[in-house]
Amino acid sequence: xxxxxxIIILLVFFTYVIVFGRPxxxxxxxxxxxxxxLDVTENGKSDSNTGIYPFHLDGKLGxxxxxxxxxxxxxxxxxxxIDDKGFINYSRQNNVLVVKGINxxxxxxxxxPGYPFFSGNRRxxxxxxxxxxxxxxxxGDILWEKTYGSSLSSVSARGSLVFVSTTDGGIQVLDKLxxxxxxxxxxxxxxxxxYGGSISDDGEYMVTITGIDPQLLSIWKYSExxxxxxxxxxxxxxxxxxxxxxxxxDNRYAYIEAEQEFFIIDIKRMKLNSMPFSGRIQYINFPGxxxxxxxxxxxxxxxxxxxxxxxxxxxxxxxxxANDSSLNIYNNKLLLGIDHKIxxxxxxxx
Amino acid sequence: MINRFLFxxxxxxxxxxxxxxxxxxxxISVLAxxxxxxxxxxxxxxxxxxxxxxxxxxxxxxxxxxxxQGGSPLDIPSGLGTYVIYQHDNGIRxxxxxxxxNSIHTDKLIVSLEDVIxxxxxxxxxxxxxxxxxxxxxxxxxxxxxxxxxxxxxxxLKPRIKNVYLLSRGEKIxxxxxxxxxxxxxxxxxxxxxxxxxxxxxxxxxPFSISLYLNGENLANIxxxxxxxxxxxxxxxxxxxxxxxxLYKNDWEFFLGEFEFNPGDVMxxxxxxxxxxxxxxxxIPLKITE
Numbered sequence: 001x002x003x004x005x006x007i008i009i010l011l012v013f014f015t016y017v018i019v020f021g022r023p024x025x026x027x028x029x030x031x032x033x034x035x036x037x038l039d040v041t042e043n044g045k046s047d048s049n050t051g052i053y054p055f056h057l058d059g060k061l062g063x064x065x066x067x068x069x070x071x072x073x074x075x076x077x078x079x080x081x082i083d084d085k086g087f088i089n090y091s092r093q094n095n096v097l098v099v100k101g102i103n104x105x106x107x108x109x110x111x112x113p114g115y116p117f118f119s120g121n122r123r124x125x126x127x128x129x130x131x132x133x134x135x136x137x138x139x140g141d142i143l144w145e146k147t148y149g150s151s152l153s154s155v156s157a158r159g160s161l162v163f164v165s166t167t168d169g170g171i172q173v174l175d176k177l178x179x180x181x182x183x184x185x186x187x188x189x190x191x192x193x194x195y196g197g198s199i200s201d202d203g204e205y206m207v208t209i210t211g212i213d214p215q216l217l218s219i220w221k222y223s224e225x226x227x228x229x230x231x232x233x234x235x236x237x238x239x240x241x242x243x244x245x246x247x248x249x250d251n252r253y254a255y256i257e258a259e260q261e262f263f264i265i266d267i268k269r270m271k272l273n274s275m276p277f278s279g280r281i282q283y284i285n286f287p288g289x290x291x292x293x294x295x296x297x298x299x300x301x302x303x304x305x306x307x308x309x310x311x312x313x314x315x316x317x318x319x320x321x322a323n324d325s326s327l328n329i330y331n332n333k334l335l336l337g338i339d340h341k342i343x344x345x346x347x348x349x350x
Numbered sequence: 351m352i353n354r355f356l357f358x359x360x361x362x363x364x365x366x367x368x369x370x371x372x373x374x375x376x377x378i379s380v381l382a383x384x385x386x387x388x389x390x391x392x393x394x395x396x397x398x399x400x401x402x403x404x405x406x407x408x409x410x411x412x413x414x415x416x417x418x419q420g421g422s423p424l425d426i427p428s429g430l431g432t433y434v435i436y437q438h439d440n441g442i443r444x445x446x447x448x449x450x451x452n453s454i455h456t457d458k459l460i461v462s463l464e465d466v467i468x469x470x471x472x473x474x475x476x477x478x479x480x481x482x483x484x485x486x487x488x489x490x491x492x493x494x495x496x497x498x499x500x501x502x503x504x505x506x507l508k509p510r511i512k513n514v515y516l517l518s519r520g521e522k523i524x525x526x527x528x529x530x531x532x533x534x535x536x537x538x539x540x541x542x543x544x545x546x547x548x549x550x551x552x553x554x555x556x557p558f559s560i561s562l563y564l565n566g567e568n569l570a571n572i573x574x575x576x577x578x579x580x581x582x583x584x585x586x587x588x589x590x591x592x593x594x595x596x597l598y599k600n601d602w603e604f605f606l607g608e609f610e611f612n613p614g615d616v617m618x619x620x621x622x623x624x625x626x627x628x629x630x631x632x633x634i635p636l637k638i639t640e
Contacts, residue, residue: 056423079427093475095389113389115427115475128429128475129394129484131584149491149579151435151445153415155426167415167435168443168488191437192488193414212414240456241416242425280422298422 028290028307030334030345034068038340052102053330054082057337058323061087063102066333068344072104081118085138088116097125099140108140120157133164135178144178153242156198163206165194171208173199173227182227186210196243200251205267207254209235209243217256217272219265231270235261248286248293253310255293257281264293264310275312283327287334287347294334296327305336371408371499372463374446375400375470375481378503379548383625384495385574385586386556387598392577392584393556394493395445395484399549402479404466408444408499411436413459419451419473430482431473436461441489444496447482448474492578492587497558497625505547505626509557512541513603514620514634525618530637533613538562538606539599540632544624554602555624562606563619570607572597611638 051066062073097110123136132147150168169192173182189211197208206220215237221230244257256263262277279299303325307316326337382397415435430447450471516536543554562570573588585591618634
């Protein structure tokens with residue numbers, strides 16, 4: 001009798017494991033590698049772009065090597081944009097913008113008043129009154145300019161495409177020459193407006209937040225030379241500012257920052273996951289194939305770091321005692337900025 | 351005086367579809383006017399100066415968009431700094447820029463005429479304390495001169511017409527009553543500046559309208575009423591769709607057209623009006639020779 005009972009228990013156990021068991025995701029460990037105090041300048045020129053990462057923290061910007069040595073650093077003027085090829089440190093008013101390289105060397109001048117904006121390895125200048133966007137090449141030439149009849153609410157570039165939305169309810173997809181591939185005036189709500197949107201690397205999907213009453217979160221799919229709404233979810237209509245949106249590096253997931261909420265949509269399954277979210281996203285990363293999302297957020301209490309799975313299962317949360325903070329990932333290395341310190345962590349899958 | 355009354359009456363008729371709004375600030379000083387040259391493009395609203403003061407919405411309305419300077423580094427940068435947009439009746443929206451950080455009330459979605467929506471500040475690209483006010487007609491997709499819908503300002507200063515000159519093949523001929531020129535095709539330019547009592551004589555503004563007459567024939571009218579994007583270009587709508595590049599030679603020099611001057615006497619008359627109906631007129635008799 002006891003043996004039969006044991007066999008039944010074992011059978012139930014193995015049946016459960018076979019039927020309901022699922023493989024464990026890779027576990028990521030973060031091992032601190034080095035800390036650099038930005039007060040200590042160890043400037044040195046670099047002839048190579050490999051292993052050199054941009055930083056923008058605590059009123060300074062520049063480049064740091066993957067071993068934690070500062071290649072170049074300068075004080076922030078009014079605002080700055082920086083990527084792995086160069087940076088623009090700009091004043092409040094500029095008739096021209098000066099582009100510098102990773103060693104701080106002059107690269108070129110952009111002869112366009114406005115504020116620069118880097119997105120998806122592409123460079124833009126937005127007019128001061130927020131109603132036009134100009135695409136700039138690496139030589140500083142203006143390739144094209146688009147002017148709109150109301151303020152821009154979002155501009156984002158992925159792959160060869162540029163997504164632009166306006167506060168009067170317009171969304172547009174432009175190709176690399178600035179030609180319009182798609183334009184739509186959203187008219188599905190009591191008030192027509194677009195709060196944000198972006199396009200996937202391959203151009204197959206778009207994600208948008210639009211309108212008031214209803215306020216809709218939509219996934220658009222490209223088919224037959226057009227984008228059509230594949231699925232929409234109704235929000236609470238409380239968002240009245242830019243809502244950050246984007247896609248994971250593999251384009252499988254879209255993310256959306258709404259008012260007091262954060263969403264991730266599994267596009268393959270059209271499944272929406274949500275979680276309460278306080279404040280604004282400062283940085284967001286989808287490191288490699290880890291299946292994780294890393295968010296640096298900021299609310300009235302300060303900065304905080306969240307690491308979670310794509311179904312929004314929180315794995316880690318920490319509030320940061322910092323006046324300024326940054327988060328970036330380069331080559332499996334996470335660089336966390338806290339005030340005047342940059343801490344590098346190796347991310348290893350186990 | 352009759353002309354001024356007629357001007358104001360006709361102007362009122364042309365904008366009768368827009369409600370009469372209230373001024374958003376109590377100390378009113380127009381520092382920059384609609385359509386003015388700002389960093390190489392039309393200014394699509396007006397700048398109001400003065401000390402730090404409360405800002406009220408032009409009319410009751412609903413908050414539809416706000417942007418706070420320093421909200422997120424992932425937001426697009428904005429020269430408007432911290433700004434808010436309210437929706438009013440008939441598809442009209444008003445935008446208030448350069449507001450003080452943390453002075454806007456993002457949790458109050460519906461506002462009345464009495465509600466303070468923020469404080470004038472210096473966020474964005476303007477270093478001085480001011481308010482940028484923009485009016486947008488979302489139905490017809492155009493920017494409207496806010497002065498068209500605001501109570502009239504007391505202003506007695508006339509617009510000034512300074513240099514008037516002709517340009518042909520790079521040659522610039524400044525015109526006065528004794529100028530004799532040879533016949534030909536010329537571009538006609540004029541340096542025109544308005545001033546407002548409230549902002550002072552030396553603070554130049556764009557006028558509200560410019561009219562050109564040659565021998566009594568009305569050949570050009572430029573009105574700073576509204577701006578609209580047509581085929582990707584921002585155009586002055588009531589002025590045969592003039593673009594910024596076509597209109598502005600530099601900050602205050604306006605291109606009034608290209609004309610053929612044949613031998614004989616020619617009378618050039620340039621009439622410029624400001625928003626309060628003050629008119630500046632310049633008459634230039636020319637002798638055109640073979």
